[in-house]
C-alpha cells in the first residue's frame with residue numbers, strides 16, 4: 394500500500410485520518426486479520442499480510458480503511474508453501 398495524501402490536505406485532517414487508520418489497523422491485528430505490517434524503508438508505504446477467507450472479505454476490509462481513498466494498493470494472493478516450517482503460515 395502506498396499512501397498519497399494530497400499536498401493541499403490540511404495537517405489536522407491528515408493527522409486525524411492517520412490516527413483512525415492506526416486504530417483500525419491495530420484492532421485488525423488484534424483480531425488476527427492483519428497478520429503483518431511492515432514499513433517500506435524510505436517510502437510512505439507498507440507491505441502487509443492479511444488473513445481473510447476470500448477476495449470479497451479482503452476488498453471489504455481494505456476499502457473500509459480510513460486512508461483507502463488515498464492509497465494505491467497492489468494485491469498478491471498468497472498460499473502456504475509446502476516447504477515452509479512455520480506453523481503460522483497455515
Ligand SMILES: O=C(O)CC1=CCC(=O)O1
Nearest residue numbers: 396414415418437438439
Ligand atoms: O503508514 C502507512 O503505511 C499506512 C498505514 C497502514 C496502517 C497504518 O496505521 O498506517
